[in-house]
Amino acid sequence: MNLICFDLEGPLAPQDNAYELMKLFPCGGKIFEIISRYDDLLTLEGRPDYEPGDTLALIAPFLAYHGIEEEQIAAMGQKAGLTPGAAELISKLKSRGWYIFCISTSYEQYAFTITQRLGISSENVACTSFPLTQLRQLLSHDESILLEQTEREIVKLNPFVDDTKIRECLDYFYAQKLPQTGLGRIISQVKPVGGRRKVEALESFSARMGQPLSSWAAIGDSITDFKMLRTVNKAGGLAIAFNANEYALPHSTLGLASVSLADLWLVLEAWEKGDRHIVERVVKEREETGGSEDRMWFHWLAGAKDITPALEIHKRIRHLAREEAAQLG
Numbered sequence: 001m002n003l004i005c006f007d008l009e010g011p012l013a014p015q016d017n018a019y020e021l022m023k024l025f026p027c028g029g030k031i032f033e034i035i036s037r038y039d040d041l042l043t044l045e046g047r048p049d050y051e052p053g054d055t056l057a058l059i060a061p062f063l064a065y066h067g068i069e070e071e072q073i074a075a076m077g078q079k080a081g082l083t084p085g086a087a088e089l090i091s092k093l094k095s096r097g098w099y100i101f102c103i104s105t106s107y108e109q110y111a112f113t114i115t116q117r118l119g120i121s122s123e124n125v126a127c128t129s130f131p132l133t134q135l136r137q138l139l140s141h142d143e144s145i146l147l148e149q150t151e152r153e154i155v156k157l158n159p160f161v162d163d164t165k166i167r168e169c170l171d172y173f174y175a176q177k178l179p180q181t182g183l184g185r186i187i188s189q190v191k192p193v194g195g196r197r198k199v200e201a202l203e204s205f206s207a208r209m210g211q212p213l214s215s216w217a218a219i220g221d222s223i224t225d226f227k228m229l230r231t232v233n234k235a236g237g238l239a240i241a242f243n244a245n246e247y248a249l250p251h252s253t254l255g256l257a258s259v260s261l262a263d264l265w266l267v268l269e270a271w272e273k274g275d276r277h278i279v280e281r282v283v284k285e286r287e288e289t290g291g292s293e294d295r296m297w298f299h300w301l302a303g304a305k306d307i308t309p310a311l312e313i314h315k316r317i318r319h320l321a322r323e324e325a326a327q328l329g
């Protein structure tokens with residue numbers, strides 16, 4: 001039985017949906033970049049009960065305040081481009097009897113739309129429940145004023161340059177101000193499927209299929225995926241970093257940097273034989289010959305002492321493939 005699980009944003013669709021949603025209102029893109037950096041900082045710090053990808057809970061009050069509609073999220077899923085080669089690869093996998101899954105931090109309105117377009121069954125998709133219409137009804141006039149004031153403070157900050165100020169500003173907002181208001185209820189009702197929750201979703205799918213994690217191939221690219229990739233790699237499965245950043249790459253079995261997801265078939269065909277050693281041989285042979293411009297850059301990462309050369313290539317291709325979204329953790 002061949003089992004594969006894709007992250008959505010990056011491997012299947014280049015757009016960061018939450019980023020695009022925030023850009024629907026003035027300064028929303030800048031606000032998202034700051035909150036996304038805050039998410040990175042909390043994850044790297046290892047704050048208890050915080051998971052990478054919880055950005056999608058943190059931005060919920062702002063989306064509610066600016067009147068974003070659930071229909072707008074679904075419409076973005078219909079209009080969004082797919083990663084080149086994604087439809088081709090999934091079609092090939094289905095024709096060869098693979099079981100295809102998707103675990104995404106994305107809001108359900110977007111994730112279900114994208115995966116439906118690719119022919120992935122909704123029962124094989126785990127994503128973030130987001131009842132935005134209900135959440136908007138929890139917002140009071142005083143809370144709207146608080147959000148407006150907070151936005152004015154956030155837009156003065158810059159990622160990396162003002163990391164200490166970002167922590168201070170957003171710690172004060174989320175840990176001190178929000179708990180005193182009904183806004184806390186908005187955040188508490190949104191549980192993004194990132195970090196450990198991705199691992200739990202994969203374990204649930206694995207139990208349903210009656211197959212151990214060692215039999216899975218998992219594809220991810222960012223900080224929300226590293227725990228899932230690390231778990232699959234340690235289990236003896238195939239953890240694949242696709243156009244990945246520095247958070248995902250060190251935890252993967254192998255990496256592929258390419259503008260086309262279809263290039264992944266080279267290793268998945270080897271994985272069909274059921275032996276990671278076969279995949280390792282194929283990847284290392286390809287690694288010696290190198291890629292071709294923006295395609296077919298493979299790296300064997302399991303046990304690698306220095307991932308710097310691979311990371312540089314992934315950064316370059318990631319920028320080409322994901323444009324603005326490439327700068328986000």
